[in-house]
Amino acid sequence: MRRPHPTLTPQELAIMKVIWRLGSVTVRDVYEDLRAERTIAYTTVMTMMRILEDKGYLKKTSADRAFVYSPAKPRQQVVGAMVQDFVDRVFDGASSSLLVHLAKDNRLTAKQRQAIEKLVKELED
Amino acid sequence: MRRPHPTLTPQELAIMKVIWRLGSVTVRDVYEDLRAERTIAYTTVMTMMRILEDKGYLKKTSADRAFVYSPAKPRQQVVGAMVQDFVDRVFDGASSSLLVHLAKDNRLTAKQRQAIEKLVKELED
């Protein structure tokens, strides 16, 4: 019935972001990093990392005491798939529609927003 | 523990897209529209629309026989929030990082991709 998430779920992404930043990590490394932001159990992180391994996002090698995990796919590829999924789902594949919204982001300067708007017009040609 | 979805879930979005397209609708209108694509129960659509009303995305007026639902928030605003959530979650708020990925979308022409890349450089200044 309900389809499993086609890319990374929010929590899976949070964990992958830590790992992409740190490179090769143990469960403990990720656990410590996440705990700086919020409370989470060690075993929760472990479970998530096992799932990520099952899904092919992580590979592990048995080193010394604990397993060492590292990304199995480059960040660009995974995030690119997430962008694609988002554009398809929300904008039916029309990237330019997404740009229109980015142009409204008020964390950008007026100048930057104008540059994006200019680009949108160009893409429509 | 688990946080509810901050914006629209995939199925909620699918329904809102129909309603934004059709304007004011009954449950049946949406049901018929969705059924053209896939099998779904009438009551399923009704439940989703009730949830969307609870969440403040739809308002209903009692007309004739069935309720008539219409969008409570403009499409631009809702989709804009989804974009913001996505950019925050995936790119820590950096819109330009998103642009880099859009520039790789091979549904665009080489010319369009170059234009986006040019914009990315401008944004970084």
Next chain:
DNA sequence: ATCACACTACTAATGAAATAGTACTAACGC
């Protein structure tokens, strides 16, 4: 008036995502 039909309200079931506990194992320090 009553039957059929459409709609609603309420409730239920299922599945996935997220969180975490418990029992077991291995290594390290002393």
Next chain:
DNA sequence: GCGTTAGTACTATTTCATTAGTAGTGTGAT
């Protein structure tokens, strides 16, 4: 050698998203 600590495997639980069923109500047609 043995206890303490860190790690793992397995399992359980909870919540949210999604899907749908059932009973009840009201209206229109005949």
